[in-house]
Amino acid sequence: MTDVLPPIGASPGADVPGRKAPSGGSWRLGIPFGLVHLSCLAVLLVGWSPVAVGVCLGMYVVRLFGITGFYHRYFSHRAFRVSRPVQLGGALLGAAAAQRGPLWWAAHHRRHHRFTDRPGDPHSPVQDGLLRSHVFWIFAPANHDTDLALVEDLAAYRELRFLDRYHHLVPAAAIAAMSVLGVVVGHLWPGSHTSGPQMLVWGFSVSTVLLYHATFAINSLAHTVGTRRYDTNDTSRNNWALALLTMGEGWHNNHHRFPGAARQGFARWELDVTWLGLRVLAKLRVVRDLRPVPPRILAVTKEPRTAAVPG
DSSP: OOOOOOOSSSOTTSOOTTOOOOOSOOHHHHHHHHHHHHHGGGHHHHOOOHHHHHHHHHHHHHHHHIIIIIIIIIIITOOSEEOHHHHHHHHHHHHTTSSOOHHHHHHHHHHHHHSTTSTTOSSOHHHHOHHHHHTGGGGSGGGTSOOGGGOHHHHTOHHHHHHHHTTTHHHHHHHHHHHHHHHHHHHHOGGGOOOHHHHIIIIIIIHHHHHHHHHHHHHHGGGTSSBOSEEOSSOOOBOHHHHHHTTTTTBHHHHHHSTTOSOOOOSTTSOOHHHHHHHHHHHTTSEEOOOOOOHHHHGGGGSOTTOOEEO
16 A cells, blocks of 8 residues: 555545535636736747846746745655744745645645545546646635645644735745846846846746646646556656656656655656755755655665556
8 A cells, every 4th residue: 555644634535524526716816827827928028138037947946946845845744854944934935936825735735645536636637637637626616725634733833824824925025026136137237138027027927837837747747647666546657857847746656655755756867856955955954854765665666667566
C-alpha cells in the first residue's frame, strides 16, 4: 500500500465531510484569475526589455519555490521543520504566487492524497476530466472554503489564518512592488528601456500565469502522461519535462509512493531543484530535519526504469 498521510477525521472510503456535488463555479474567484491572464496581452503595448524578462524569470523561480518548497513540501506534508518566522516567510512567498492562502492550499492537497483519483479528490483527471482537474476545480463551490479539520496543525497559527483569509493582500503587494521597481529602474537606468507598466506586466502578470499552469499541470498532466516506477493506487506519473518546469514536482509517481519526503527526485539523475534548494537552506540552518526517503523505496531506483513494485 502506498504511504499516505495519517487520517484526519475521515477514512478513504468514507463520504467526504462537507463536500458538495460539483456544480457551476465560483466566478468571484474567477474574475482576478481571468484578469491576470488578459493582462498578459498588454505585452503588445508595453513591449519588452532584458531587464523585464529577467525579473519575470526571477519572480517565477522565487515564487515557484514558495509553492514547491513551502506550500507543498512543508505546509502540506511537513517534510521538514522550520522556526515560526521562517514558516511565516515561506507562507508569504507562497502567497505571492496568487494561489490562495497556505491553509486552503494545504487542505486541498491533503484531501487529494487521501482520495487520489477517487470520489473526493478535488482535482482528478480520472474523476473529472483533464480540463477540470487542470484549472476549473478551483472555482467549484465545493472547493471554495478551507477545511480546517484537515489543517488543524497549521490553523493553530493566527498569522497563517490571517494570510488564508486575506490571501489577496500579498499578490497585491507584489503588483505594487513590480510597478515601483519598474519606475525606479527606468528612472535610474534609462538604458534599461523598462517602465512601471512593463515591469508590472512581465514581473507579475506573465510570471504568474506561467506559475499557474506549471503548478496546475502537476494535477492534470502528471496523472496522465509519463512513466510509473511504483505501482501506487492511483494514476500518478513521473514526467521529466514537468519536473524541469516545476523544479522537481514532476517526479509525481515518486511523490505518491512516499509523500512525506522532502525529496521527490529519488534517482540520482532525477533533477529536483527544490530539494537542492532545501539542502542549501539546511546548510544555512534556515530549515532542519529534512525527511528522507526510506532506503527500501530508494532501492527501486537502481532497477530498470520500467520496473514497478507493489506498494
